Amino acid sequence: MSIEEKQNFQTYQDSDIAEYPKNEKELSSLIKHFYKSGIPIELVGSGSKKKIGKPLQCGKTINLSKISGIVEYLPEELYIKVKASTPLKEIKEELKKNKQQLAFEPIDFGYLFSGKSNLGTAGGLVSCNIPGPRRFKVGSVRDHILGFRGVNGKGEIIKSGGVVVKNVTGYDLSKLVCGSYGTLVALTEINLKVLPAPEESKTLVVHNLKLENAAYLLNQSISSSNDISGAIFLPTEPECSNCVMNIEKTFKLNDLKYKGSFTAIRVEGSKNSINERLQNLIKELKIIDFDISILETYQSEIFWNKVKNLEFFSSTKNNIFRIVVPPSECVKLVYQISDNKFKYYLDWGGALMWVEAYELTEEKFESIRKKVVKLGGYVSMIKNSDYLPFVEEVFTINRARFDISQNIKKSFDPKKILNPGKMYTGI
Numbered sequence: 001m002s003i004e005e006k007q008n009f010q011t012y013q014d015s016d017i018a019e020y021p022k023n024e025k026e027l028s029s030l031i032k033h034f035y036k037s038g039i040p041i042e043l044v045g046s047g048s049k050k051k052i053g054k055p056l057q058c059g060k061t062i063n064l065s066k067i068s069g070i071v072e073y074l075p076e077e078l079y080i081k082v083k084a085s086t087p088l089k090e091i092k093e094e095l096k097k098n099k100q101q102l103a104f105e106p107i108d109f110g111y112l113f114s115g116k117s118n119l120g121t122a123g124g125l126v127s128c129n130i131p132g133p134r135r136f137k138v139g140s141v142r143d144h145i146l147g148f149r150g151v152n153g154k155g156e157i158i159k160s161g162g163v164v165v166k167n168v169t170g171y172d173l174s175k176l177v178c179g180s181y182g183t184l185v186a187l188t189e190i191n192l193k194v195l196p197a198p199e200e201s202k203t204l205v206v207h208n209l210k211l212e213n214a215a216y217l218l219n220q221s222i223s224s225s226n227d228i229s230g231a232i233f234l235p236t237e238p239e240c241s242n243c244v245m246n247i248e249k250t251f252k253l254n255d256l257k258y259k260g261s262f263t264a265i266r267v268e269g270s271k272n273s274i275n276e277r278l279q280n281l282i283k284e285l286k287i288i289d290f291d292i293s294i295l296e297t298y299q300s301e302i303f304w305n306k307v308k309n310l311e312f313f314s315s316t317k318n319n320i321f322r323i324v325v326p327p328s329e330c331v332k333l334v335y336q337i338s339d340n341k342f343k344y345y346l347d348w349g350g351a352l353m354w355v356e357a358y359e360l361t362e363e364k365f366e367s368i369r370k371k372v373v374k375l376g377g378y379v380s381m382i383k384n385s386d387y388l389p390f391v392e393e394v395f396t397i398n399r400a401r402f403d404i405s406q407n408i409k410k411s412f413d414p415k416k417i418l419n420p421g422k423m424y425t426g427i
Contacts, residue, residue: 018044018061024149024157024188030062031186031417032155040417043182045085048109048120049128052382053181053422054394064123067188075100078194079146084123084187091122101197104141105132108309112383115315123187129179130322132308133230133266136222136348138195142178149189150177153413161191176408182419183427184412198268203230203295203303204278206287208260211235215331215350217285221265222327222349224284226277230266230304231349234312237261238338242358244316245343250306253299258291266304307347310354319360319385323353323368325377336371340364360388369396395423402427 021027034041039059044050046065064085071081075098082091088106095101106125110118126148131140138144147161160173177185206217214233221228234247247262256262267277282288295303306312313320325333327350334344334353341358357364365388369379378396397405402424409416409427421427 018063020063020066022066024067024151027062027064027067027186027188028151028155028157030155031151031153034060034417035154035415038415038417040420043186043419045121045124046087046118048113048118049124051113051384052109052128052394053419054425055390056419056422058420062186064186064188065121068121070094071189075194079191080194081189081191082122083189084126084150085121087121088119088125092119095194096197099197100194102144102192103134103138103195104144105134105304105308106141107132110309111314112310112316112320117309122190122192126178126187126190127180127182133232133304133347136231136351137227137229140178142175144193145174145178146191146193148174148177148185148187148191150185150187152185153415153418157188158185159189181422183409183422184418186418198229199270200274200297201229201266201268201300201304202274202278202297203300204265204267204281205256205293205295206263206265206285207258207291207293209233209263209290210261211334212331214261214263215327215346217263217287218265218346218349219327220285221281224281226267226281226284227269228265228281228349229268230264230307231347232262232264232307233346233350234262234264234307235345238342240341240343240356240358242341243318243343243356244314245312245345245356247312247345250312251303253295253303255293255295255299257293260291264303264307266300312345313354313356316356316383317385318383319357319365319381319388320383321355321357321365321379321381323355323372323377323379324351325353325372325375327351329375329377333371333375333377337368340368358387360385362388362391365391366393369393372396392425397424 019030021030042056042058042061044063067083068085069083073080107130108117108119110116126145129141149159152158218231221231267274330346330350342355344353344355346353372379381391381394405427
């Protein structure tokens with residue numbers, strides 16, 4: 001860029017300082033310039049999820065934090081349109097005024113990475129596509145994005161989708177962009193589906209169950225007709241003194257009457273409906289004589305907020321990774337990786353396992369990955385440690401899907417300048 005161009009280009013800064021475009025047009029101009037010169041770009045919003053994925057070595061950083069604000073919110077239409085770097089905290093507060101919510105329960109990764117809340121932005125939420133405990137009931141982030149605007153790797157402004165659920169115009173590029181970690185497009189605007197927040201919630205906690213019994217109860221709960229919206233198992237075993245996960249320390253709630261592991265099942269809705277469904281569930285599961293606690297709405301909400309925000313891993317220096325497997329395989333997997341030093345918990349009724357691993361080596365991680373793939377699942381490394389600061393495969397992908405991903409990358413970003421290598425080497 002010439003001296004004259006620098007003077008006329010108001011967002012330009014020296015190479016060691018990030019660019020801060022104020023709007024979509026400025027962002028487009030920036031990316032067009034870097035596309036012509038072939039300079040790789042790191043895209044950043046609030047940085048709350050920056051450490052997820054492989055570390056980047058880019059010539060420039062584009063910080064999108066100035067492209068922020070709620071564009072349109074129509075509660076009666078169950079949708080909200082926001083600029084990509086709008087803080088999720090601001091969105092949640094606006095929705096709360098109309099007793100609405102983002103039903104997939106966005107995770108606050110701030111506790112994991114910095115020990116304090118940092119919900120991040122709408123763009124980061126969509127780019128990572130990591131939902132909370134209600135996933136098995138309402139779907140993932142991908143299922144709630146109605147449309148987007150953004151800038152591709154050539155600097156072209158693109159858009160997809162609309163503002164209603166039944167939008168069938170053209171290809172649904174939203175599904176591709178969601179979970180792409182900024183490797184396909186720099187998001188500028190997002191349309192999200194919102195849903196009514198439940199009037200109340202209660203949580204049935206069964207205490208001190210072993211893994212097999214807990215997995216069985218979770219499966220039975222999800223299969224029941226009682227409309228469950230949360231199903232997790234928080235064990236006390238295996239013991240690992242070098243892991244920070246400690247459920248008794250994290251969940252100091254008055255309604256929890258017993259110690260030991262927690263098998264927690266959430267029911268949401270109107271008060272009368274909740275009470276009836278809980279009683280039906282207790283009878284169906286045949287746990288009347290078990291040690292159980294019932295968390296009323298206030299403590300139930302505290303409990304699930306701590307779960308979805310991974311507060312029991314707060315500021316850990318160990319590796320954290322997540323495993324998705326068929327629920328029927330979760331018990332087998334726990335025993336297969338038991339030669340490691342780790343703590344874990346099961347979510348989504350057994351389909352999701354979060355793991356905190358101490359002194360994890362690359363060889364051990366690859367061994368775990370192979371076992372997971374063999375069981376029909378996949379692994380994502382979420383947080384690195386000083387002991388294992390880098391793994392070659394942060395996300396699991398097979399050859400066929402890798403080839404498809406390469407072709408998609410080429411169509412969106414021919415010179416591979418947007419977050420190159422963030423997910424996979426060569427993409």
